[in-house]
Amino acid sequence: FLMGASTGAAYAVANPGVTDVKITQQSGTCTGVVKDATGETVIGASVVVKGTTNGTITGIDGDFSLSGVKKGDIIQISFVGYQTVEVPWNGQPLNVTLQDDTQTLQEVVVTALGIKREKKALGYAMQEVKGDALVAARETNLANALSGKVSGVQIIRSSNGPAGSSKIQLRGSNSVTGLNQPLIVVDGVPLDNFTGADNNDMWNPSTDMGNGLSDINSEDIESMSVLKGASAAALYGSRAGNGVILITTKKGTKSEGLGVTFSGSVSVENVFMKPERQTIFGQGSNGIFNATSSSNWGPAITGQSYTDWNGRTQNMQYFDNVANFFKTGVNLTENIAFSQQFDRTSVYLSATRMDDFSKIPGAEYSRTNLMSRITSSFGKDNRWSVDAKVQYILSDATNRPISGARSDNYFYSMYMMPISLDIREFKQAKNPEDGKMYWWEKGSGQNPYWAKDYNTNQDKRNRFLLNGSLKYQITDWLNAEIKAGSDMYFTETETKLYAGSPSSENGRYSFGEQKFYENNFSFLVTAQKDRVLGDFGGVFTFGGNLMERKSTGVSNSVSALTVPDLFWLTNSTDSNRSISQTYTHRKTNSLYGTLGVNYDGWAFLDLTGRNAVSYTHLRAHETRRHL
Numbered sequence: 001f002l003m004g005a006s007t008g009a010a011y012a013v014a015n016p017g018v019t020d021v022k023i024t025q026q027s028g029t030c031t032g033v034v035k036d037a038t039g040e041t042v043i044g045a046s047v048v049v050k051g052t053t054n055g056t057i058t059g060i061d062g063d064f065s066l067s068g069v070k071k072g073d074i075i076q077i078s079f080v081g082y083q084t085v086e087v088p089w090n091g092q093p094l095n096v097t098l099q100d101d102t103q104t105l106q107e108v109v110v111t112a113l114g115i116k117r118e119k120k121a122l123g124y125a126m127q128e129v130k131g132d133a134l135v136a137a138r139e140t141n142l143a144n145a146l147s148g149k150v151s152g153v154q155i156i157r158s159s160n161g162p163a164g165s166s167k168i169q170l171r172g173s174n175s176v177t178g179l180n181q182p183l184i185v186v187d188g189v190p191l192d193n194f195t196g197a198d199n200n201d202m203w204n205p206s207t208d209m210g211n212g213l214s215d216i217n218s219e220d221i222e223s224m225s226v227l228k229g230a231s232a233a234a235l236y237g238s239r240a241g242n243g244v245i246l247i248t249t250k251k252g253t254k255s256e257g258l259g260v261t262f263s264g265s266v267s268v269e270n271v272f273m274k275p276e277r278q279t280i281f282g283q284g285s286n287g288i289f290n291a292t293s294s295s296n297w298g299p300a301i302t303g304q305s306y307t308d309w310n311g312r313t314q315n316m317q318y319f320d321n322v323a324n325f326f327k328t329g330v331n332l333t334e335n336i337a338f339s340q341q342f343d344r345t346s347v348y349l350s351a352t353r354m355d356d357f358s359k360i361p362g363a364e365y366s367r368t369n370l371m372s373r374i375t376s377s378f379g380k381d382n383r384w385s386v387d388a389k390v391q392y393i394l395s396d397a398t399n400r401p402i403s404g405a406r407s408d409n410y411f412y413s414m415y416m417m418p419i420s421l422d423i424r425e426f427k428q429a430k431n432p433e434d435g436k437m438y439w440w441e442k443g444s445g446q447n448p449y450w451a452k453d454y455n456t457n458q459d460k461r462n463r464f465l466l467n468g469s470l471k472y473q474i475t476d477w478l479n480a481e482i483k484a485g486s487d488m489y490f491t492e493t494e495t496k497l498y499a500g501s502p503s504s505e506n507g508r509y510s511f512g513e514q515k516f517y518e519n520n521f522s523f524l525v526t527a528q529k530d531r532v533l534g535d536f537g538g539v540f541t542f543g544g545n546l547m548e549r550k551s552t553g554v555s556n557s558v559s560a561l562t563v564p565d566l567f568w569l570t571n572s573t574d575s576n577r578s579i580s581q582t583y584t585h586r587k588t589n590s591l592y593g594t595l596g597v598n599y600d601g602w603a604f605l606d607l608t609g610r611n612a613v614s615y616t617h618l619r620a621h622e623t624r625r626h627l
Contacts, residue, residue, distance in 0.1 A: 030069040032094030034062045034077055041254075042079055042098055046476035050074040050086060057473055059344050059382035060375060061254065080118065080528075081108040110225055110246060112235040113524060114188050115541060121596065121604045125228040127151065131221040131250070138267050140331065140356050140365065141166050141214040142221075150226050158196070159411070160208040162331070162356035163365040163397040165196045167211070170228050170243035182226075182243040183236055184213055187389060189467045189485030189520060190236075190547075191216075191247075205404040207457055209491075215393045215463055217352045217369035219263070219335045222248045234608040235592050249389065251375055252339045252346030259340035269329040269359050271322065275415070279318045283418035294441065296419050308421075309440040321423040322414050325448060329359035345376040360410060362399040362452035369393050383473040391465035393489075398458050407446040408455055414448070429453055436500040444502060454498035463489035477529040488517035493555075499564035506564040509571075512555035521546045535600040542593040553582040585617040 034042045041062025048055035049069055058064045069075070071091050078084040082098035109119045109128060119126065127150045137145035143166040147155045152171045158164035173180045184191040193212040197205055225246040227233055233240030252259075277296075284290040284298020291309040301316050308314045331354070338349040352369040373389040402408045417423065421440060429450035431438040437454070439447040446455070467485035474480060490513070497508040522545040530537035556579050558572040569577065590612035597605045 027068050027070050028091060030066045030073075030075060030089050030094065032064060032075075032096060034058050034064065034079075034096045034098060036082065036098050037100060042082070044473065045077055045079040045082075045098070048076045048078075048476070050076045055476060056381035057383070057476055059377045060346055060385070061341055061344060063344075065381070080116070110223075110248060112227065112233060112244065112246075113522075113541070113543065115524075115526060115539075115594075117539070117596075121598060121606075123604065123606050125152070127226050127228075129224045129226075131218065131223055134218040134221055134224065137218070138265055138331075138333070139218070140354065141211070142216045142218055143168055143211060143213045145218060146224070146226075152228060153226060158208055158403070159401075160403055161360050161363040161365070161399075161401045162329070162358045163210045163214070163363075163395070163400055164208050165211040166214070167195055168213075168245070170226065174242055180242050182245050183233065183240040184245050184247065185236070186216065186247045186391075186465060187249055187467050187485070188469070188483055188522075189465065189487060190518060191465070191487055192489075192516060192518060205402070205406075207400050207459075207493075207495075208403065209400070209459065209493075210395075210397070215367070215369075215395060215461070216247065217335075217350070217354075217367075217371070217393075219337070219352050220249050220350050220369065220371050220391070222250045224248075235594070235610060237588070237590060237610060237612050249371065249373060249391075250337075250339070250348050250350075251373060252341050252348040254341040255339055258338075260336070260338050262334075262336045264332075264334045267331045269331070271326050271359060274322050277415075277419065279419060282316050282318075282420035292442070294416050294418060294445075298420075301420060316420050318419050319422045321417055321419070321421075325361065325410070325414060325423050326359050327361060329357060331356045344378065344382060345374065348373045360399075360401055361449075362456075363401055364398045365396070367393065367395045385471045385473070386469070387471075388468040389466070391463075393461070393463040393465075395461045395463075396458075397460075399452065399456055400459070402451075407444055408451045410448045410451065413446060413451075416445075423448065430500060434500075437502065442502075446502075450501070455496075455501065457493070457495040459491060459493040461489055461491045463487075478525075478527045480523070480525045482521075482523045484519075484521050486517060486519045490515050496567050499561070504560060506561040507567075508557075508559055509561060509567045509569070510555065510557040511569060512553065514551070514553040516551045518547065518549040530598070530601070537598050537601075539596040540594070542591075544591045545589070547586075547588040547590075549584075549586045549588075551582070551584045555580045583618070586614060588612050588614045 034045045036042055042058055043060055043062065045058040046055060047058065047064045047066055054068050056064050056066050069089055071089060073089050075087050075089050075094065076084060077096050079098060082100060085096055085098060087094055087096060108116050109126060111117050111122065129149050133149060134145040139145040140162045144155055144157060146153055154169040156167040158166065168182055169180050170182050181193055181195060184193045191212055195211040197208045227244040227246065233244040236244060280300055281296055282289065282298045282301045283296065284293050285295040286297065287299055289298045289306055301318055303315050303317060305313055306316050333354045335350065335352040340347055350371040354367045356365045358364065370392045375387045377385040401410060405412060407413060426438055426447050427449050429438055429447050437447055437450045439445055465487055467483065469481055469483040471479060471481040493512040495510045497504055499505065499507045522543060524541060524543035526541045528539040532538060556569050558569060558577050560572060560576045562571050562573065590610060592610040595607045
């Protein structure tokens, strides 16, 4: 054709040598990034050419690429909890910001099995605590960090030092004789939250070995969700009858620079409150002094002279032995983390070291946490995604305090000791003349300094938390996922009682090992779509799980050593040596599903079903002596 100009106007005329001209509009590829109002990328948002079935979803970094798009086509972007956005494509990359759907107040939360639901659609109580709030609490035991942050949650702390256990109860006790602990689930994998001691009676309790949740590092947590009541946890079966605590760990995010952060903290502790005691009367009873009495109802303390238990002349005065024995505790925590995103792959690495030097003399606790988590999307339209995580925990506890009405309980000894005796006099716990325990009380009493140095216990636990998942986004409303996870740990325990104790002339020794693992393999298909039939929408899930749980334990003890202070199992006679063994093995195969129907986003109906078959093999406390 020919182009001409006349008075500033443009026009075209046909070329006589051309009989026909056919003009077509070519298709291109629309690319872009989707973010929310805070600037965070939105993963899994639906991107569709309006009026067609041509669509895709956003990847890990919120990006998308959609082919077969013509200039002028309307691109429709939507995601649960956000207002739908429609943008005409002009051939340039799109930068889309989704706004919260404040009209319907949709808040998306993670529920059982990692299923995302609108909070208003839940038929049970649920609360979420962000990881920053847990870190700010600076608690050695993660369970304690929940205190005062979730309504209806009661945290029962022990007084057994920095490695002591804490129990969690959601809305009170559901059982008189059984456990009332909620199920702990970390990134979809159940965590064995063992709690307390094997024997918790008043007179002869065993050592408090802490609780499983205390192994988790608060620095690695993105959020914790508390599902209250049996209906909230129906998909997990009977062991979730007391509720569920869902823990989501951190993923890598796009960071400026290297993405490396370092943090450290120092905290101190002291005995804050203690029971009031009378400080008027000294050792003895009925107003009369008695050097062998543990009572505090002797003569009034006026500074008078008296002869003590060791035949020395002293001036009677009051001593605050609780303040004199316990010290200022110090907790040191250091963390270094790497968080970064490379194209469609995110990486999170973390290392944390915690050392707690308790206010209880001799009691120490250290924990090392290492974590690595990698997530990535791949394939056509980034429909495939993979998530793999490894957590390693090494915990080491020395001199866990003994509770109960026992002489080796520090607190018990403090309050049974006469207030006119000074505990600091007995810091040299072993008498250099005969090698025996140095203490005012004869018989079964125990010097707290002796318990610190010569009646010791130690335990080490190596633990792994592993999980991996592979997910495929079939459409913007349908996905399928397979997942595997494991919680495994190995614990060694050792106790030593040195020669010179009133309860054993040459000493005692014990050594034990416990192995535990729980493996879970599962699949889950999820369909979620609004306005399927008119104003009716719904969510449907169907899945299955194979669980295997095994625990073995062996404990060897020597009630009397042949050679003093030689701590070896064969250093004893056969009659003084015993072995105790435990074994449990359980398998559970289950299928489960949910069906949820909603009408116009305000009326909801949920149905949940689960069928499980369990197999259990139990052999406990098999004990035999070498004869």
